[in-house]
Amino acid sequence: MKIKNLYLFLIFLLLWACAIRESTNNTTETSEITTNVKIINQISIPCDTLPYNFEYSSILKKDNELYFVGLDESTNALYFYSITSQKFSYKIQKSKEGSDKVIIKDFYIHTQDSIFLLDHYGKKVQLIDSKGKIINNLKFKNEQNRNVVEALSSKRMAFFGKSNRMILPSFVEIEDTKNEFYEHGFSSLFAMTKDSLLLLTEIGRYPKEYIPIENSYYYSTYPDMIKYGHKLILNFSNHHTLFTIDMENKMNKIIEWKSNYLKEDFERLSLDNDIQQASNYISTNGFYTRITVDEETETLYRIVKHTQPLKNVEGKLNQYLECGFSIIYGKLDEPNPKEVLLEKGKYVPYVVHSIGNNQLLISLENPFNPNNEENKLQFEIIELK
Amino acid sequence: MNKIILYFVLLLACFSCSQEKLYNYQNDFELYLKEIHHLKESDFEETIFYVLDVESCSCSELNFKSLSMLLTSKNVVLVIIGTSKIWEHYKPKLNYFTILEDVKSEIRRYETGLGKPLLLHYKNQEIIYYQNVTDQEIAKASAYILNPN
Numbered sequence: 318m319k320i321k322n323l324y325l326f327l328i329f330l331l332l333w334a335c336a337i338r339e340s341t342n343n344t345t346e347t348s349e350i351t352t353n354v355k356i357i358n359q360i361s362i363p364c365d366t367l368p369y370n371f372e373y374s375s376i377l378k379k380d381n382e383l384y385f386v387g388l389d390e391s392t393n394a395l396y397f398y399s400i401t402s403q404k405f406s407y408k409i410q411k412s413k414e415g416s417d418k419v420i421i422k423d424f425y426i427h428t429q430d431s432i433f434l435l436d437h438y439g440k441k442v443q444l445i446d447s448k449g450k451i452i453n454n455l456k457f458k459n460e461q462n463r464n465v466v467e468a469l470s471s472k473r474m475a476f477f478g479k480s481n482r483m484i485l486p487s488f489v490e491i492e493d494t495k496n497e498f499y500e501h502g503f504s505s506l507f508a509m510t511k512d513s514l515l516l517l518t519e520i521g522r523y524p525k526e527y528i529p530i531e532n533s534y535y536y537s538t539y540p541d542m543i544k545y546g547h548k549l550i551l552n553f554s555n556h557h558t559l560f561t562i563d564m565e566n567k568m569n570k571i572i573e574w575k576s577n578y579l580k581e582d583f584e585r586l587s588l589d590n591d592i593q594q595a596s597n598y599i600s601t602n603g604f605y606t607r608i609t610v611d612e613e614t615e616t617l618y619r620i621v622k623h624t625q626p627l628k629n630v631e632g633k634l635n636q637y638l639e640c641g642f643s644i645i646y647g648k649l650d651e652p653n654p655k656e657v658l659l660e661k662g663k664y665v666p667y668v669v670h671s672i673g674n675n676q677l678l679i680s681l682e683n684p685f686n687p688n689n690e691e692n693k694l695q696f697e698i699i700e701l702k
Numbered sequence: 703m704n705k706i707i708l709y710f711v712l713l714l715a716c717f718s719c720s721q722e723k724l725y726n727y728q729n730d731f732e733l734y735l736k737e738i739h740h741l742k743e744s745d746f747e748e749t750i751f752y753v754l755d756v757e758s759c760s761c762s763e764l765n766f767k768s769l770s771m772l773l774t775s776k777n778v779v780l781v782i783i784g785t786s787k788i789w790e791h792y793k794p795k796l797n798y799f800t801i802l803e804d805v806k807s808e809i810r811r812y813e814t815g816l817g818k819p820l821l822l823h824y825k826n827q828e829i830i831y832y833q834n835v836t837d838q839e840i841a842k843a844s845a846y847i848l849n850p851n
Contacts, residue, residue: 391787592817593727633811 348656360696369694376670379429409449419443422468458513475544481509494588499523520566533585554604555583576621579603611671619645642666725832727815734812739802746824750778753820757784766792768844775799
């Protein structure tokens with residue numbers, strides 16, 4: 318009997334040792350885990366009949382006031398909420414009819430008096446001032462044969478004022494399950510004149526790991542892009558390394574920032590998936606979502622979605638915003654950035670903006686946040702040091 | 703003997719063909735309708751379900767326009783997921799259909815394969831027709847409702 322117990326103990330020990338080894342192999346730690354999310358301020362803005370759910374958002378600093386700006390596609394308007402005075406301030410409503418019509422699909426705030434609006438299916442870009450008055454309608458001068466401009470929430474627009482260059486999200490009309498798709502860029506570079514946009518070239522290049530292998534791929538392929546100086550920083554969802562790309566289409570590795578909550582290798586999805594399998598893949602797997610940057614302090618924030626089981630204890634599907642999230646942050650040349658774990662089910666970690674002084678404005682409109690009040694648009698300003 | 707084996711192989715092939723499911727998520731879809739909308743087995747005798755997510759699918763208006771032009775609503779149940787201004791606008795125009803509303807998008811807790819709208823025709827508790835209604839096939843879905851089978 319005693320020998321039997323000893324055998325059982327040895328088997329248990331062996332299994333435990335294997336589990337430890339596997340865990341060590343899969344999660345090489347590169348960032349330092351911290352827990353110091355310091356809540357600086359709670360923002361609560363009454364919004365009875367106003368929209369509160371935004372796929373496209375940005376921030377604007379104007380006259381010592383900070384605004385959260387959200388695009389509401391159903392009303393075709395940009396809504397400006399003052400974070401400083403915690404109230405709705407104004408909106409810019411655009412007409413869907415007439416000669417100056419624009420159906421806003423994305424926007425880019427260059428300065429407080431230069432806001433670019435991307436029209437439906439990339440038909441044109443409209444430049445407006447802070448009151449919504451049209452400065453210019455920029456029409457596409459040459460044919461976009463292969464890479465067609467179209468808005469996508471992760472691939473935002475960017476404008477480089479000194480060189481009058483604009484980068485717009487674009488798509489090749491090839492299925493992303495085909496290898497050929499990965500031979501093309503994922504954005505387009507335009508030269509801006511007074512009233513037109515001239516296509517110069519498609520830009521961007523996928524890391525070699527993105528090419529489908531063994532009938533599987535990463536599914537969500539487009540990188541999150543953010544302007545930084547005269548370059549763009551690229552954040553691929555399934556790659557630990559961050560990249561930059563410049564106007565000459567030169568792509569460089571900046572640094573590897575691996576989350577402690579992700580394994581070394583990413584799961585792949587079968588090429589012949591259906592929408593449910595794709596949805597389950599996104600819900601259960603961990604990957605990098607967004608980046609936001611503070612240009613003054615050269616601090617980058619990288620948002621990480623963690624893995625979660627497909628179903629909860631009741632046998633129902635877990636939802637995307639129920640899973641854990643963390644933020645990796647540090648100077649752009651920091652080889653050992655910090656990583657902070659966010660409270661589960663509290664934030665909407667893809668509505669997050671750097672507002673300077675090591676502070677982030679982050680949405681609390683998570684449907685699984687029990688403290689989120691109806692009819693209020695709520696944020697927290699958190700500090701990460 | 704060979705003939706008998708061939709007969710069995712063909713029988714097996716026919717059986718497996720008849721068992722092939724048109725729609726992969728029938729169990730969870732029915733569970734959803736029973737748990738959230740309190741439907742019974744008898745509700746699957748002769749019903750066409752048209753499931754549309756008005757929050758996530760930019761195709762809502764195209765679908766509603768097409769549905770509002772149909773003159774028949776016999777045995778058609780619209781299952782509306784979420785809320786939107788477009789739905790509020792079309793709701794009075796579509797009130798001749800039986801409507802089930804899922805304001806909190808509880809369907810997301812079930813594996814139903816919902817992305818683009820789903821058209822599912824039940825007869826004697828079996829699905830006899832399934833269509834994933836892409837934008838290009840909205841007219842085809844409406845044509846099926848007008849003339850099912």
